Amino acid sequence: MTSRKVVSFENIKVACKNCSLSTLCLPMGLSPDDVERLDSIIKRGRPYHRGDHLYRGGDKFHSLRVITSGSVKTYSPNEDGGEQVLGFHLPGELIGLDAILDDNHNCAAIALETTAVCEIPFTQLESLSSIMPSLQHQMYRLLSREIGQDTEMLTLLGKKSAEERLASFLLSFSERFKQRGFSASDFFLSMSRHEIGNYLGLAVETVSRLFTRFQDESLLHVERKHVQLQDIPRLYEIVQGSDSAKSSQSRG
Amino acid sequence: MTSRKVVSFENIKVACKNCSLSTLCLPMGLSPDDVERLDSIIKRGRPYHRGDHLYRGGDKFHSLRVITSGSVKTYSPNEDGGEQVLGFHLPGELIGLDAILDDNHNCAAIALETTAVCEIPFTQLESLSSIMPSLQHQMYRLLSREIGQDTEMLTLLGKKSAEERLASFLLSFSERFKQRGFSASDFFLSMSRHEIGNYLGLAVETVSRLFTRFQDESLLHVERKHVQLQDIPRLYEIVQGSDSAKSSQSRG
DNA sequence: AAAATGACTTGATCCTGATCAAGAATTTCT
DNA sequence: AGAAATTCTTGATCAGGATCAAGTCATTTT
Known part of the structure; x- marks a missing residue:
């Protein structure tokens, strides 16, 4: 067996460059080299099952997460025991952005079905974005998009x-x-x-x-x-x- | 008159380091040197009067803006002629973050009274944040805070x-x-x-x-x-x- | 397979806040 | 200053959607 060219199925699957979501996801618009560097800090864990929490309100924030398969509900527990559902997230979507502010998750995220995610340690992402202007720009854009989506939702809830x-x-x-x-x-x-x-x-x-x-x-x-x-x-x-x-x- | 030490009132007023809002504003947490560098890209124009638009939906985005005095309403014009008010902004608050996504203002901002603002050209801010990790971090925090505020508002409109x-x-x-x-x-x-x-x-x-x-x-x-x-x-x-x-x- | 549990649907009624309408107070215009 | 236009307040009525209640269907448990 020639070891050089043999790559296992798993190795192919877990790299951003081979991921079908890359045009929707964080790597969107990055050069192949940059994608490679981003890829190097991304962690891929075991999948979550329906009802598993990705994080809870109050958890320490360390990583942003991208859904790669399945779906996730984010919600904000409110004082009186109830909750406000904040969003439903599909593959390619980034969650956890609200936790950057104070390194703390104020919201929670729960798997609605069997769900896989990529974890992106934020400190490393931040360092990387310092030396990769295109990644920094992409981060600003994603944060901005999230704000835009929230304001659309405000119109929906306020007027519709x-x-x-x-x-x-x-x-x-x-x-x-x-x-x-x-x-x-x-x-x-x-x-x-x-x-x-x-x-x-x-x-x-x-x-x-x-x-x-x-x-x-x-x-x-x-x-x-x-x-x-x-x-x-x-x-x-x-x-x-x-x-x-x-x-x-x-x-x- | 010894010119060296004489500084006009205007010169004192317009620098971030002399601004009483700096603890609430973009310079929050930056070192004096960093504040100085940030300061160098900031533009301060003439004040707006009640009813003047700072920007309108569809305007090309070039600068984030910080209110320095007065107050501003942001709103999103919706299809059927009406509008959704998105926020009321006081001195120290940063507006325009939603426009980063596509270099276009999707919302509008209008002065509610006589209002002064600092303009921060975004391209320059981005370059600066690439070489100033603390500024980059501050930007991420501000964007994240905006998202958090929006989600609070979602709860308000959805449940209250x-x-x-x-x-x-x-x-x-x-x-x-x-x-x-x-x-x-x-x-x-x-x-x-x-x-x-x-x-x-x-x-x-x-x-x-x-x-x-x-x-x-x-x-x-x-x-x-x-x-x-x-x-x-x-x-x-x-x-x-x-x-x-x-x-x-x-x-x- | 029967029973239990939980999700969804459907119906009846109620209530919060919208809408309609008019008047009072304030600001703007001439 | 007087007139006109706004803005705000108050009252009366209406309606969209919440709540209450019961039943149906689907899924899980035993």
């Missing part, structure tokens, strides 16, 4: 009706699945109705009723976690908040 | 009642004025009731009624924009969402 919120939620998943090479119109949601409601500032019952209504209106077909979007353009109209979508076909 | 929202709003100003050396209990709000309502996801009328009610309950005294908080501890109880505050003295 229940149906606009759910339509927006579904289209967000549609777009993100599409980006990742999956169907934009046929997918499984890994979170419960309760979690969707919490995230969108709605009661479970409202979410359930809306799914039923959207199905009655032929916007989608839904069966438990399996969603098939049947009229994406009209979902976009609903998100716009214009009542054009309503008036053209109101109720059922 | 109208009275919890207004109490939270007032205490936020109370804390920020206090940090800046002003009274925590006696201040002027520079924004209109309409803008408060928009920010908090409430109708103007609701905001107005809540002010009246809070006054009836001796939580505060309000006259137009002038607010005097009379029972800060109870306002904190209200924010907690526990109905302890309600039950102890309901309505008036």
Whole structure:
């Protein structure tokens, strides 16, 4: 056996340069050399199972994390025992950015299904970004993007009706699945109705009723976690908040 | 006149090292030398008047801005002509972070009163942060803080009642004025009731009624924009969402 | 397979806060 | 100063979505 050219399957899989997510992820836009250097500080652990915490509120912050497979819910435990769901994260997405401020996780992250992640020790990432302007720039961009996404969410929670919120939620998943090479119109949601409601500032019952209504209106077909979007353009109209979508076909 | 030691008032005023805000602002935690270097890239223009835009949605992004006096509202124009108020910014606060992503302002910023700002050209800031690890770290922290603040706001809009929202709003100003050396209990709000309502996801009328009610309950005294908080501890109880505050003295 | 558990749906009712409407106070304009 | 335009307040009514309650379906346990 010639050892030089033989690489095990595992070795191929775990490098950024071989990762199908690299165009969505931290290495986005970096040169191959830079990707290699970034890769050298990344740790890949065993996968998490459904319900496992990646980190909890109060945990010491050491690493940012990128989901590589599966999905994750982040949430902020609030004083009175409840929680606010902050986001649902798919492969390629970076979590933990809010913990940089004081080296402490103020939020928690939990696996919604079997989930693998890359861990990026932040101190090392910071050092690396000092000597790699493109990485520094990428970090600024990712942090900025997170802020932009949060402000979109503020608009959603501050101004949108229940149906606009759910339509927006579904289209967000549609777009993100599409980006990742999956169907934009046929997918499984890994979170419960309760979690969707919490995230969108709605009661479970409202979410359930809306799914039923959207199905009655032929916007989608839904069966438990399996969603098939049947009229994406009209979902976009609903998100716009214009009542054009309503008036053209109101109720059922 | 000996020219060496004579410095004009203006020269003193415009340097970070002489600025009373430096402990709240970008220079926070930097060494005097580093502050000096940061200072060298900062531009200080003429003040804005009430209603002037610092930037508009769609403007090309070139600088982050720090408010040095006055106050600023940031908002995101939404499709149907309306707007979502994203924040009210006081001296020492940094705005424009959301524009790093694509070198474009997606939001707008407008002066609520006569307002002075420092402009920090982002390209130069980025170069500087490459060679000044402490500045880079500070930037990461500020971006992370912004994310944390946004997620707090998500909880507010997703879960809190109208009275919890207004109490939270007032205490936020109370804390920020206090940090800046002003009274925590006696201040002027520079924004209109309409803008408060928009920010908090409430109708103007609701905001107005809540002010009246809070006054009836001796939580505060309000006259137009002038607010005097009379029972800060109870306002904190209200924010907690526990109905302890309600039950102890309901309505008036 | 039966029972238990938890997730989801559906229906009935209630309540918070929106909307509509009008008047009062303040600021701006001429 | 007087008129006009805003902003703010207050009252009356309405509605979207929460809450309460019960039942259905799916999954897990024994």
